[in-house]
Amino acid sequence: MQTLGLPETTEHMSFKIDARIPFGKNNLLIEVAGTDNRWHQVFSHKVRGPLLSGAADREQWRDVELNEAKRRYISALDVPQPWNPPPGTVHISGWCVDTEGEKIEAVRARVQNRTYRAIFGVPRADLVQDHPAIPSSARAVFGIGLRVPRNARHLSLELKQANGRWREFCRRKISREALVSPRKDVPRGIDFQAGTKERSRFEFWFDRPADWSKRRRYLHISGWCFAGEGPKVEALRARIGREIFPARYGIVRPDVAARLQGLSGAFGSGFFVDVIVPRNNRKLILEAKSENGKWEQFYSRRIKGPIFAPRYDDVQEKIGNYSSWIRAYDTLSRADRRQIRMHISRLSRRPLISVLLPAFNTDAQLLKRAIQSVQAQLYANWELCIVDDGSTAPHVWPLITRYGHSDRRIKTRRLDSTQHISAATNAALELATGEFVAFLDHDDELAETALYFAAVELDRNPGLKYIYSDEDKLDIEGRRCDPHFKTDWNPDLFLAQNFVSHLS
Numbered sequence: 001m002q003t004l005g006l007p008e009t010t011e012h013m014s015f016k017i018d019a020r021i022p023f024g025k026n027n028l029l030i031e032v033a034g035t036d037n038r039w040h041q042v043f044s045h046k047v048r049g050p051l052l053s054g055a056a057d058r059e060q061w062r063d064v065e066l067n068e069a070k071r072r073y074i075s076a077l078d079v080p081q082p083w084n085p086p087p088g089t090v091h092i093s094g095w096c097v098d099t100e101g102e103k104i105e106a107v108r109a110r111v112q113n114r115t116y117r118a119i120f121g122v123p124r125a126d127l128v129q130d131h132p133a134i135p136s137s138a139r140a141v142f143g144i145g146l147r148v149p150r151n152a153r154h155l156s157l158e159l160k161q162a163n164g165r166w167r168e169f170c171r172r173k174i175s176r177e178a179l180v181s182p183r184k185d186v187p188r189g190i191d192f193q194a195g196t197k198e199r200s201r202f203e204f205w206f207d208r209p210a211d212w213s214k215r216r217r218y219l220h221i222s223g224w225c226f227a228g229e230g231p232k233v234e235a236l237r238a239r240i241g242r243e244i245f246p247a248r249y250g251i252v253r254p255d256v257a258a259r260l261q262g263l264s265g266a267f268g269s270g271f272f273v274d275v276i277v278p279r280n281n282r283k284l285i286l287e288a289k290s291e292n293g294k295w296e297q298f299y300s301r302r303i304k305g306p307i308f309a310p311r312y313d314d315v316q317e318k319i320g321n322y323s324s325w326i327r328a329y330d331t332l333s334r335a336d337r338r339q340i341r342m343h344i345s346r347l348s349r350r351p352l353i354s355v356l357l358p359a360f361n362t363d364a365q366l367l368k369r370a371i372q373s374v375q376a377q378l379y380a381n382w383e384l385c386i387v388d389d390g391s392t393a394p395h396v397w398p399l400i401t402r403y404g405h406s407d408r409r410i411k412t413r414r415l416d417s418t419q420h421i422s423a424a425t426n427a428a429l430e431l432a433t434g435e436f437v438a439f440l441d442h443d444d445e446l447a448e449t450a451l452y453f454a455a456v457e458l459d460r461n462p463g464l465k466y467i468y469s470d471e472d473k474l475d476i477e478g479r480r481c482d483p484h485f486k487t488d489w490n491p492d493l494f495l496a497q498n499f500v501s502h503l504s
Contacts, residue, residue, distance in 0.1 A: 021047055072099055073159065073169045074131070083172055093143040095127060096159060096169060097134050105160040107142040110168075115158075116146035123203060123263070148174060202288055202298040203228045203263070205256075215277075215306040220475055221286075222272035222482065224256050225249075225298065226265030231290035233265065238273045239285045240303075247273035252497060272482060274475040277305035322472070322483055332448070340378050340452055347459045353382045353451055354434030358424030359442040360389040362396060366443040371403050371410070373445040379452040385431040388414040389424035439504050445474065450503050468500035 030043035075096035122141035131137040157170040204225035236247035251270025404412040
């Protein structure tokens with residue numbers, strides 16, 4: 001033993017080797033490496049392999065390979081929790097990384113003799129933090145949609161190595177008790193139809209819709225998207241045939257930037273787009289416009305609208321149901337409006353509020369709705385100061401002057417040339433005579449209670465210098481969506497982002 005450079009003690013010297021024996025008579029050799037970096041034979045024996053291996057042998061070897069894979073690959077299942085997949089459609093999501101640092105090409109599930117390809121490569125920042133030495137941990141999340149037959153007893157997860165070989169890394173039992181469970185977990189944001197598609201240079205995620213299978217006439221899509229490599233994204237749009245639906249792109253997503261640390265473009269990657277879905281089966285295509293002006297497709301799927309649909313579909317928000325919240329807490333009855341007007345008459349202080357509205361080449365309908373939202377205020381002690389910032393669109397200034405002639409509370413001014421929003425806002429401020437000013441964009445609308453709530457706060461606390469409110473957005477059909485419920489005054493958040501925004 002001394003010649004091999006091994007210690008004299010026999011503690012911790014046990015070992016185990018699993019070997020596949022080929023058919024026929026073979027010589028089995030066991031060798032050990034010594035301190036001289038040479039291999040030395042320590043055991044030799046004649047063995048014979050069968051022509052065909054039995055079921056027990058195949059199952060044993062499968063267990064051996066699975067145990068080896070578990071030592072090399074680290075993985076976890078996030079959904080379903082607990083593990084109880086019912087019969088029928090099941091959604092599974094989790095992550096897997098190779099501790100040896102090699103790239104995992106793909107992931108799939110196997111039930112009986114059928115395989116189901118996964119969407120693989122979704123980013124997740126906490127894995128990078130937990131496994132900083134493994135580059136592939138940056139994109140290690142997978143999601144699989146599959147059907148579980150009633151007679152299935154096992155489900156296996158397999159990964160594709162760089163050499164093209166599929167290897168099992170996880171196996172779960174499907175118990176009889178689980179087969180009667182009605183529970184269904186759907187990982188939010190993972191579109192399982194994308195499982196067989198090749199990954200593009202774009203990183204993207206959908207917050208809404210959570211369920212693509214539901215038929216909607218008016219589809220609201222929101223999430224984030226940016227270029228993981230190549231030219232950066234400047235704009236997004238959706239397209240169905242020749243119909244194009246522009247998206248609002250560039251929404252600040254600090255949550256995405258925090259999760260995907262170090263990836264350029266993640267911070268301003270938020271978007272939403274509203275699509276009118278035709279009744280017949282059509283292809284929805286999402287495209288990104290790069291700095292070079294080229295539109296590139298990064299996602300597509302088949303969608304179909306309902307034959308009969310309400311004008312306003314319920315919109316399921318990322319957290320909760322905003323349309324239900326509006327019906328419960330922000331819908332005024334005739335009696336509510338009457339009581340609000342009575343309350344206004346009892347206020348000890350009713351300051352004049354000047355609403356500043358700079359406009360430039362605004363769509364006529366949007367500008368009308370902005371002006372009319374001020375005229376509809378339950379708090380009537382206001383003035384609206386509109387400045388046309390040298391619009392080249394011929395309809396803007398006549399529209400503004402028409403409202404100015406019809407309502408003495410509306411003041412108007414036209415700049416000789418375009419001086420942009422700061423100068424136009426300052427020009428509107430020169431028209432203002434109110435004790436307070438409020439800022440309104442030319443494509444925004446005020447809730448009818450907006451100035452009322454401001455006046456109530458000023459009556460309660462006359463020393464207030466600044467007031468800001470919650471806000472939401474309107475889609476192309478006029479539906480309220482994407483609410484932003486703000487915290488009390490937070491100076492740190494104020495320094496980090498546009499915390500106050502509208503209405504101020």
